[in-house]
Amino acid sequence: MKDKLLSLLQQNARLTEEELAAMLNTTPEAVAKQMEEYEQSGIIRGYQAIIDEEKADQDLVTAIIELRVTPKKDMGFDAIAQIVANFDEVDSVYLMSGGYDLAVVVKGKGFKDIAMFVATRLSTLDSVLSTKTHFLLSRYKERGLFMNREEPDQRSEGF
């Protein structure tokens, strides 16, 4: 049941242990135990709602920032990424292959806020060579869910 449990939780983390147990043909206790194991081993990191943030807060602006950095002897990519991750404004940080090193997702109130954050906090870091800020204009799909798009059931009531 292991992987199926994860995929069900990814579809809907609010399914109860009883419901999951019925689907997976096991007991609620076994589901609870498995989930605890996932939590303890760090496979399950948390349970969050998927929110259309721009809808919830009209002023919210999201940007993806490309960082090019120079790793040094005492400070590699990991250490730099950790420093960047520490800022509250930073939502996600990824190490990337290709034309730049770190992809940083930043959220703020308005374009100016974000621009200021990049200029005063990120660019000024010792290891940062350059930044490129891309503002997010529209969300189409978030963690497998379509945003702002109704998928009407086109099936007719057959026999």
Place this chain on the structure above:
Amino acid sequence: MDYEKYLSPVANGLKPSGIRRFFDIAAEMDHVISLGVGEPDFKTPWAIRQEAVRTLEKGQTWYTANAGLLPLRQEIARYLKNAVGVEYHPKDEILVSVGGSEAIDLCVRALVQPGDEVLIPQPSFVCYDPIVQLAGGTPVIIQTKAENQFRLTPQELEEKITPSTKLLVLPYPNNPTGGVMKKEDLEAIAPVIEKHDLLVLSDEIYSELTYSGKHVSIASLPGMAQRTVVINGFSKSFAMTGWRLGYAAGPAPIIGLMVKIHQYAIMSAPTMSQYAAVEALKSCMSSVEEMRQEYNLRRRYLVDALNKMGLSCFEPEGAFYVFPSIQSTGLTSEEFCEKLLQKERVAVVPGNAFGECGEGHVRISYSYSINHLKEALKRIQRFVRQCQEETL
């Protein structure tokens, strides 16, 4: 103009479908959550769709042979040998049709003449009865029972046989009950069929969707292939309802006659769909298995949740329907469905739409996402609790 006098009395006299009537009401309402459809929610696997696009690109847009593309019939023969355990000759024992629906119609038209009685176990798919009537035959209903999980027993069969009985429709895995006939159930009725020299139309359209062991076809029993026409298709197993493709396999003289009717009435099944179906049988059985597993998960979820709220249901072992009893609510099937629709905006189908003996039940389809089912179940639970409180 008075059209009544022109309309065929037989066609005109057919009862309108109970499903249709009910969903016409639902269609007038907003925010209805439906659990009513009878087709997969999955999209047709990509490889199949791609194959159809390829045939269009190549411009393969002509009619096919009347009986269907030979490579498709060969693939069907290979599939049936595997799945049913019977060897059918692709040249004269297999016909490709416009859905299982057309194959059912052809089979009945090829066999039934006025005066013939056709046995139809109910609850079942709503098309058998009108098709038999249109062929001039007399439908004879066998009411199967919830306590037998709606299986057909030899006694029930025997009771309805008369000297005029020619054909038995065997609708398993069953729409709407989810009931299946296991090997031993088939072995129990086979001697009755032989004794009375009947033919069987075995509608196995849900054969890939079984959840406690592989489907067994009556044609695989000794001596039965020669008196059975197996109906199957791509609609349910490969999520290909809109492609309109099915088939029949059976004794050459019957299939030959069906091809003759098909040739006059239809010419040939859709060409793109046939090419796509070759691909389906060749390379998409793993997709069928994935879909089956997903249905199975939903099935267990629904059965568990419905039983817990007091809508008791036996374990449906096939298709994608649950057929719970709604007697604990004190309502008839139609009252239940209408009230559920009005109060909670959830659409399910009254069991009596599939025959009188479906009264006291409703059909719930689990051809929907888990999230959809969860919301619907929440509403049904609220409704049922209210009904139960009212009857106290």
